[in-house]
Amino acid sequence: MTVRLRAHHLLCVLTYVGKGYNSDFVFNLDGIASRLSDGEDVQIVEGPDDICAPLLERGDGHCLADRVRWRDRIAQGQVASALGCPVATGDTLTLGAVRLANLRSAYTTQRVSGACGGCQWRSLCATVAENGYRDVRLIAKSSTPTKCWET
Template sequence: MYNLRGHHLFCLLGYRGMGYSKEYVQNMTRIHQTLREDPKTPTHIIKGPDQLCNKYPNSGEYHCQHDNIYERDAAILKLMGLEIGQILYWEDIETRIRKNVIPSDIHTICETCSWRTYGVCEEGIEELLAGKGLREVE
């Protein structure tokens, strides 16, 4: 089972093998590929730093505790009809995204995210809406 916060549900859709450090990328790739290969992986929705935040590099300000990150988490969970403490299979999260999310939601909810400008999260949502799952990361 993975513990994930709200905004990382979207980050996983857009993940393309880039990250903040080598250790962060290795961790995110492992989690991403597990969810991709086994969509029945249980996922526990938590508040605050999660298993992806655990590998955020200790090289300055720790953004995982910023108020705007908590606000983004809450907005994404609200959009998807999810609550802190729920445990769902990853495939159920994908189903909720298909039912409740459109690519342009990234522009408003993730407006201040530095990764938004790459456009990969919108692509990830588009691919999910087209019936594809998480894309393979090389």
């Protein structure tokens, strides 16, 4: 299987430590973090993704807002720059150890945090990064393929 993520959620999973909007959201994101840790691929999607599901089920449509699509556009460009690969809807990748370390390094140095402006979780994520990503739920167990993207 493949985890469907919008581009800015690539940034969210970097610092996820088990906190979220509600218990359903946390349960879902714990499962996604576990699947990604086990090496499941990520497919970049436009619009609501596997992380958004519990919010949409409860009638919270903030993931449909223009500001969220703006975050995706910013994240696509910054993630592409950090990885040295294009990032587009439909692309598939594995967040192995090397790729995850590269993205976390870019997040720590704020090269990929532009999409986080105005996000209510920004200060928590910054603290997680400042603490060396201690207690994060996504821990890659494999290395990363050398190819940019698998299609």
